[in-house]
Amino acid sequence: MALKIIASMCSGCSACEPECPNVAIREKGGTFVIDPKKCTECEGQFDSPQCIAVCPVDGCIKKV
Amino acid sequence: MSTNTTFVSLSGLKKGRQAVSEVIELEGGCSTSGGSGKSSCGSSAGPEDMPPEIWEKIKNHPCYSEEAHHHFARMHVAVAPACNIQCNYCNRKYDCSNESRPGVVSQKLTPDQAVKKVLAVASEIPQMTVLGIAGPGDSLANPKKTFDTMRQLAETAPDIKLCISTNGLALPDLVDEICKYNIDHVTITINMVDPAVGEKIYPWIFYNHKRYTGYEAAKILHERQMLGLEMLTARGVLTKINSVLIPGINDEHLIEVNREVKKRGAFLHNIMPLISEPEHGTVFGLTGQRGPTAQELKAVQDACMGGANLMRHCRQCRADAVGLLGEDRSEEFTLDKIEAMDIHYDLDKRRAYQEKVEQERQAQHQAKVDALSAAFDEQLAGVDADMKVLVAVATEGHGKVNQHFGHATEFQIYEVGQGQALFVGHRRVDLYCQGGYGEDEQLPSIVNAINDCHAVLVSKIGACPRDELKAAGIEPVDEYAHEFIEKAALNWFADYRQRIASGQVVHVPRGDARIRQGAYTAEAA
Numbered sequence A: 001m002a003l004k005i006i007a008s009m010c011s012g013c014s015a016c017e018p019e020c021p022n023v024a025i026r027e028k029g030g031t032f033v034i035d036p037k038k039c040t041e042c043e044g045q046f047d048s049p050q051c052i053a054v055c056p057v058d059g060c061i062k063k064v
Numbered sequence B: 001m002s003t004n005t006t007f008v009s010l011s012g013l014k015k016g017r018q019a020v021s022e023v024i025e026l027e028g029g030c031s032t033s034g035g036s037g038k039s040s041c042g043s044s045a046g047p048e049d050m051p052p053e054i055w056e057k058i059k060n061h062p063c064y065s066e067e068a069h070h071h072f073a074r075m076h077v078a079v080a081p082a083c084n085i086q087c088n089y090c091n092r093k094y095d096c097s098n099e100s101r102p103g104v105v106s107q108k109l110t111p112d113q114a115v116k117k118v119l120a121v122a123s124e125i126p127q128m129t130v131l132g133i134a135g136p137g138d139s140l141a142n143p144k145k146t147f148d149t150m151r152q153l154a155e156t157a158p159d160i161k162l163c164i165s166t167n168g169l170a171l172p173d174l175v176d177e178i179c180k181y182n183i184d185h186v187t188i189t190i191n192m193v194d195p196a197v198g199e200k201i202y203p204w205i206f207y208n209h210k211r212y213t214g215y216e217a218a219k220i221l222h223e224r225q226m227l228g229l230e231m232l233t234a235r236g237v238l239t240k241i242n243s244v245l246i247p248g249i250n251d252e253h254l255i256e257v258n259r260e261v262k263k264r265g266a267f268l269h270n271i272m273p274l275i276s277e278p279e280h281g282t283v284f285g286l287t288g289q290r291g292p293t294a295q296e297l298k299a300v301q302d303a304c305m306g307g308a309n310l311m312r313h314c315r316q317c318r319a320d321a322v323g324l325l326g327e328d329r330s331e332e333f334t335l336d337k338i339e340a341m342d343i344h345y346d347l348d349k350r351r352a353y354q355e356k357v358e359q360e361r362q363a364q365h366q367a368k369v370d371a372l373s374a375a376f377d378e379q380l381a382g383v384d385a386d387m388k389v390l391v392a393v394a395t396e397g398h399g400k401v402n403q404h405f406g407h408a409t410e411f412q413i414y415e416v417g418q419g420q421a422l423f424v425g426h427r428r429v430d431l432y433c434q435g436g437y438g439e440d441e442q443l444p445s446i447v448n449a450i451n452d453c454h455a456v457l458v459s460k461i462g463a464c465p466r467d468e469l470k471a472a473g474i475e476p477v478d479e480y481a482h483e484f485i486e487k488a489a490l491n492w493f494a495d496y497r498q499r500i501a502s503g504q505v506v507h508v509p510r511g512d513a514r515i516r517q518g519a520y521t522a523e524a525a
Helices: A050-054 B017-027 B052-058 B111-124 B143-156 B171-180 B214-235 B253-263 B283-287 B294-303 B335-339 B347-373 B440-449 B463-471 B485-501
Strands: A003-005 A025-028 A031-034 A061-063 B073-076 B128-133 B161-166 B185-189 B204-207 B210-213 B238-245 B268-273 B389-393 B410-417 B420-428 B453-457 B475-477
Touching (some): A003 A031, A003 A050, B073 B111, B111 B128, B111 B143, B111 B335, B143 B161, B143 B171, B171 B214, B185 B214, B204 B214, B210 B214, B214 B238, B238 B294, B253 B268, B294 B420, B347 B485, B420 B485, B453 B485, B463 B475, B475 B485
Parallel strands (some): B389 B453, B453 B475
Antiparallel strands (some): A003 A061, B389 B410
């Protein structure tokens, strides 16, 4: 259970990084990546995954 | 017309701020146009309804004062790329098209890089008095990066004025922090005070860990904006409002926005045209939502006169702009170039330079008042006393008609009537003259940009553009070269009225003009 940022769609705006309750998101070469080991899809933490809710690019963050 | 204006001498100015405030109080800033007693330049030199303590805060601020922008420089640092709302006029994938040049991602800086850049620029450009964080993104959606930058600057460069730009959503939670770092200018972008209008502009917001859409999203945003504005006013923080004019969506509504923000203490309102070229990929760009014409923009700005003071000289700069408003020197201060620079930040040297600039500016202001007091305009039989026309002016600064037509990258627009010449805006154009030769294909675009003007005042103009302007019904005028703009405009207008009275010319109303799309990216000459 984890989410993935599609690097080609990521604008590198950094909005997702501070919103992640699991500190699973970090910058990598100008775009952002999610550590699948840390990602919980915000289950039990928030109504919806925080990174998807704040991301300005529709479809940039997907379930893997 | 006021001819016995009291002015503090240059030696008096050295006595400091008190003296300058007295000048403003006595002179009412720039009521230099005589007759009407109206300020000739909006926010430019301290209008009657602006208290001296506010004027003191903004007089060296190029973004708030039309006059100051020729003397003082500003810079933006792009440390805040994240945003907590989505606007239909913004495409986050390509940077914010209304704040920065579309299609070119600004070089994003860490707070440490930003501080180094500010010190490098301030050492190189002593006129640099203002540092702003205006995105791309929302400065307060990136509080850590924004405040880390501001904290370091407040310590290392205490003479630089700090300001931020925000959509207001996170503002109420961060007002304490804003006051802590001595940020004394905040700009809030407010496009509506009615969520029913707002839901056409904002598809969603991210608030309290949740994405809100539609009316509910706009309502939350509106309430947070109003609360934030009230909190800033209560703390004495100067707050400017930016509004994007979107024809058919909030054009009429902005008059109400102006009323509401004035009521809550906003000191300046900047109504900007929507930028919506399809290639920017914004929702409005893709749905064909057009931006306003020059006259549509002016009509809304005029309708707001008497409300919050209007700002008319905004050039919609890039979020990483550097230098005087008419130039962009950001290319000189890229990361690699800053790394190689030997930075000497000398506070005393900067202060001495700025004091000299301020003295020159006051001397110039007085010269303008003196020049204007000599201009007079008589009533003419057969000429409409209420007639007002627009004139375009080519200027390199110093308040004078001092630019060659072919060298202008923008024209200042003045509305002239009997006894008054008011700055009402500017129009950007492509340079006509490149490498000494006129670019004929540029001329139609220049005519489009100033098509609502009756005359264009220049220091010089070639025979070819002269004839084409005439053919388009715009009178090229070089008789008033190197005179103060208001005086030149009034003299031309008096002459124009004479010619109407004598039957030499027939007064014909002009049409509309096109606003050039895109953020201001002019490079230093």
